[in-house]
Amino acid sequence: MLDFLSPHQLAKRETELGSRVVSLQTQGQQLNMNMARGRPSPEQLDLANPMLALPGSTNYQSAEGIDCRSYGGIDGLPEMKQLFGGILDCPAPNIVVGGNSSLAMMHDALVRAYVWGTSDGNTPWREQGTIRFLCPSPGYDRHFLITELFGFEMLPVEMMSTGPNMDQVESLALDPSVKGIWCVPRYSNPTGVTYSDTVVERLAQMQAAPDFRIFWDNAYAEHHLVDHPTSLGNILAACAAADHADRVLMFASTSKMSYAGGGVAAMGASAHNIADARTKISVQTIGPDKLNQLRQLHFFKDLNGLRIHMRAHASILKPKFDLVDDILQHELGDKQIAHWSKPAGGYFVNLDVPDGCARQVIALTAEAGVTLTPAGASFPHGLDPNDRNIRIAPTFPELKDIRQAMEILTLCVELVAIRERLRR
């Protein structure tokens, strides 16, 4: 809409919005709203409160009679492997259950490839000079932080509505220094995209180094906002069919199902990869916390029970996501200055503002008391080349706070967009 305004009209609107923002900034001293991280709300956490008294003082045996109070078992209870097998669409024997953090399992998988080489017996990455990782962007900042910690070069890849731009991925993966790609295949953080079957197939089939690994972080596998989610292709089967069985390492956790940081994480992969990981993990630790596995199992029962539980999460989250969309639509819908996602699941709404504006918008909302994810956080090294991407995390705040925060945000977006227009 800005296109149709005269310079005079733009200036008038700028003055009007500017004074509203100034008055919000004064009020902003009191406000303290945080929409920066993908945290479950207390109401969501309450759903699992019965778990806090589980397994109960006499129920310490697993279904198979294992005393979960003692040592033993390096890769998890059989029932827990079964549950994660369902979540990850993977045979239960191909699962290793870990501790509370899937991120730590990804980090550790990377440590193993770096120090000892991948399961193929290839040279450890530490001895292969420059190592590069494909980073579909915007993506998950913590993936990029791990990559950075190891000193790997990050190659951004465009995120499209179907997943990463596979033309770019296929082209870059031809270089043998490219050893991995970070993927959040369902409800990508932050774009909300679910990878298409074609993307899954092309990832499985493409030419790449033998020790190239897809880090398939299926963090939102069961986190739908809709009743009939689109299916996600089976990357493990696709890799096996393409004779690249060892290419993918899949991860999930119950952190955003039960308790954030109090859940159980797991990895799924080829039998070969799992056997290799087990040899290292069995030196690293005596075994994971089986009592927390038992606790989760007693609460969820099985995959069906877990899915019923996740519907209760959805009924809390959907109104929040709807509200975000409503306000964006209402305030910015006809102004052609922003695009945003309407995700069918996950934890984020992705907002793209005019190029060069994201940093200013986020600074301005902060002054008005609304903390958003830092500008650029979803890009390698925290640098958004177009300075246009804003990640909105609407799960934690209450509806009334979301309303207020979104009104501030949309106001700031329009104001900054007009100022940019006037400046040019």
Added chain:
Amino acid sequence: MLDFLSPHQLAKRETELGSRVVSLQTQGQQLNMNMARGRPSPEQLDLANPMLALPGSTNYQSAEGIDCRSYGGIDGLPEMKQLFGGILDCPAPNIVVGGNSSLAMMHDALVRAYVWGTSDGNTPWREQGTIRFLCPSPGYDRHFLITELFGFEMLPVEMMSTGPNMDQVESLALDPSVKGIWCVPRYSNPTGVTYSDTVVERLAQMQAAPDFRIFWDNAYAEHHLVDHPTSLGNILAACAAADHADRVLMFASTSKMSYAGGGVAAMGASAHNIADARTKISVQTIGPDKLNQLRQLHFFKDLNGLRIHMRAHASILKPKFDLVDDILQHELGDKQIAHWSKPAGGYFVNLDVPDGCARQVIALTAEAGVTLTPAGASFPHGLDPNDRNIRIAPTFPELKDIRQAMEILTLCVELVAIRERLRR
């Protein structure tokens, strides 16, 4: 005593013991006793059963009002740091609380030194060519396995009644390729030794590479069998006083206090080391499981409560250790063929048989249905140069089983010793 027997008497005794062992081996098909690993008994685990219903469905807030069901906090609840500060004799701010496994924390500390270098900004160990570790032996097999996994050379150091032979340690540590030492300073696994103040001081003061690290695995810090345990010197303070503040990394866990594998682990070190570890850990994970910390805190209350709980453990364990000693004394006491420890705490009795006999003894007891820790397991690469060390783990079996197992073991010790004598 064997020294006073004539060859004829020895042969007669050999025949007699041999036929008893043969008859035990026949019965051994039914027997299935395991004294191989340091596992708590079900009776010990029962002591913590109330914890299985904690923190309870409404008690998810920490003392400081932190919602333990959600993300946040990279290094543990303040109260948990306080508790571990007491266990490790270390200021609470110098504690990082981890997951369920102190072994995993040691492994990860080693990963950090290897990949990124120690906190001194020294060259990463991976870039320093051959890396060597001092391995007081007999010691803990899992320490040695980690060292082996990284390809470090292991230099055995003699274990004495006061701790490692410090003349050897000081001499070897002069070599800059020597980067660490594994220590179980209290009730050493398996010798039961508690390091003397002199050993602690000499470890702190000796000359060593700037990135030399003492891995101080205080696994049995609170695991006394006596009412008035000897004190253990404060290695962290001693290192600081010797101007080697960063030399020591201390570890402990509540695994053998609450549940084996279901406890909480922690690391204590200099502020500098902790700050450095935190920068890496905060990339590796979003944070540890605070609910399990809360669970342990609600159960133990504080250090005093934990110590009262450990006395209940001791009252279960002491009769077992006493029985082991009684039978060793009764069966072998006057025969001058074996020496053993009478530990004031910990999980093991250390038995030294005549040189060249341990492997045979362990094989023979196995045929009679008693599984002991594999011969040599307490030595680097699983190789006991004198083939004389046997680790007895009496915590798990019931008293009647311990009696039976020890009678078999002592019989086998005498038989093998006589056979060795006859063979020479």
